[in-house]
Amino acid sequence: MTELSSSYKEHLESFINYLTLERNFSPHTRTSYSNDLQRYLLYVQGLEKPFTDITLTDIQQFIQELHNAGLEARSVGRNISAVRSFHKFLVRENVLRVNAAENLHQPKPPLHLPTVLTVDEVFRLLDAPLLEEPPGKYRLRDKALLEFLYATGVRVSELVNLQQSNCYLDAGFARIFGKGSKERLVPVGRSATEWAKRYRQELRLSISNRESGDYLFLNARGKKLSRMSAYTIVRHFSAAAGIAKKISPHTLRHTFATHLLEGGADLRAVQEMLGHSSITATQIYTHIDRTFIKEVHKTFHPRG
Numbered sequence: 582m583t584e585l586s587s588s589y590k591e592h593l594e595s596f597i598n599y600l601t602l603e604r605n606f607s608p609h610t611r612t613s614y615s616n617d618l619q620r621y622l623l624y625v626q627g628l629e630k631p632f633t634d635i636t637l638t639d640i641q642q643f644i645q646e647l648h649n650a651g652l653e654a655r656s657v658g659r660n661i662s663a664v665r666s667f668h669k670f671l672v673r674e675n676v677l678r679v680n681a682a683e684n685l686h687q688p689k690p691p692l693h694l695p696t697v698l699t700v701d702e703v704f705r706l707l708d709a710p711l712l713e714e715p716p717g718k719y720r721l722r723d724k725a726l727l728e729f730l731y732a733t734g735v736r737v738s739e740l741v742n743l744q745q746s747n748c749y750l751d752a753g754f755a756r757i758f759g760k761g762s763k764e765r766l767v768p769v770g771r772s773a774t775e776w777a778k779r780y781r782q783e784l785r786l787s788i789s790n791r792e793s794g795d796y797l798f799l800n801a802r803g804k805k806l807s808r809m810s811a812y813t814i815v816r817h818f819s820a821a822a823g824i825a826k827k828i829s830p831h832t833l834r835h836t837f838a839t840h841l842l843e844g845g846a847d848l849r850a851v852q853e854m855l856g857h858s859s860i861t862a863t864q865i866y867t868h869i870d871r872t873f874i875k876e877v878h879k880t881f882h883p884r885g
Contacts, residue, residue, distance in 0.1 A: 583623060589626060595674070596614075621643060637681050637684055647660055658687055661685055661686075668682035703731055707772075713818075713821060722798060728776045729776075729777060731773070732837075737830035739757050741806050750778055753770070755767050755769050760858075785799060811830050816829070841854075
């Protein structure tokens, strides 16, 4: 496999350091950008012309090759973001005089409404850990985890990194650290609060050890629960509850937001609880809300 030249490696390393120190990007995002840009720089290197001579047409051809390779639209979009940010950074660092990627535009993605559970499906899912036969050893943890996901709308990464010291259960709040270490206070409903307390008192104490730290949700070895384990728990009890939809922890985040809006919650309040930096990201749920309203009209209106 062809390797990047030392100069390209140096530019890439400088950019990743910039994302780490100045932009505070998450390790996952930095890794994705690094992989995307390595592929891009290998393509540029193969053009056998100075990097300073790269044109918008060259970059567009690279993007077309990603489409031809069968990459999903979301992955192509991330590549575009990475290339644009990289060129902008190199201009700032005086490596490039002109930003050839400045007019590289993101394709407008088709609107894909996320999967959302009905209220009945949510209740069946939340009840599933306590109905399992024989009773699961970690049913209190699994019940508390599912209740917490639906009650707060947190991302799975935020859930598994949640510290006990940031859970103010008597007050009904949790301090959540989201993307870019942005902090927000999220209400925790009565049911989720009660089950979190029961889990801590009746199970967590018995499985915790020196490796547990202050993490709220632990695995069987007393270590922090992984994202994949949380995903497995949701899928397992979804199947146990007879839910045909393919769901993940993020489905409960979508469901949390949608049910709030269907109940009349203010969009700005939902944005704050989800930790969206822009209300544009939250507005996807208004489309779901309108779909719900249309279905209600169709079902109950005499001329629907």
